[in-house]
Amino acid sequence: MKFSRIFFLVSALSFTIIGCSNEEQRTTGSTETTETMDSIDAEEVIRLDSAADIFQYDGVIYKTNIDWVENLSLTKGSQIGEIKTRNKNATNFKNEESNIIPVGTKIFKAKERGDILVVEIDGELRKYLAIVEG
Numbered sequence: 613m614k615f616s617r618i619f620f621l622v623s624a625l626s627f628t629i630i631g632c633s634n635e636e637q638r639t640t641g642s643t644e645t646t647e648t649m650d651s652i653d654a655e656e657v658i659r660l661d662s663a664a665d666i667f668q669y670d671g672v673i674y675k676t677n678i679d680w681v682e683n684l685s686l687t688k689g690s691q692i693g694e695i696k697t698r699n700k701n702a703t704n705f706k707n708e709e710s711n712i713i714p715v716g717t718k719i720f721k722a723k724e725r726g727d728i729l730v731v732e733i734d735g736e737l738r739k740y741l742a743i744v745e746g
Contacts, residue, residue: 652743654705666702667710667731667740669693669719674729674740681728681741688730688737689721695731 657664657673665676669692695717696708708719713731722728727742 652745654702654711657743658702665712667695667713668705668707669729670707673743675743676738676740678741681739684739686725686728686730686739687723688732689723691718691720693719695719
């Protein structure tokens with residue numbers, strides 16, 4: 613009787629430890645963690661801030677005039693796209709579409725951060741933060 617209790621306890625403990633551990637890849641021995649972030653659409657951003665200056669790139673909405681972002685010292689990196697259309701209604705936004713930025717404005721990476729893109733309008737750099745829900 614004592615053996616069956618010990619066996620049950622060890623089994624339960626083993627299943628608990630195995631079930632609560634990170635999944636490991638057996639071939640490389642590394643742990644893989646997946647993090648997902650959902651982006652909100654242009655309509656939602658405009659609904660929350662009717663004066664928002666936004667554009668969409670790679671399925672993500674980017675917004676400027678965010679105080680802490682404006683205070684960052686960023687360097688313009690390589691060009692990754694340009695504004696192709698303008699949508700003043702902020703509905704059914706597509707990639708490389710804006711509500712305020714002029715068509716033809718080039719979009720650049722920020723060298724220091726992956727969640728901020730930069731555009732240059734009349735010699736002025738504007739910083740746009742990716743708006744995501746996480």
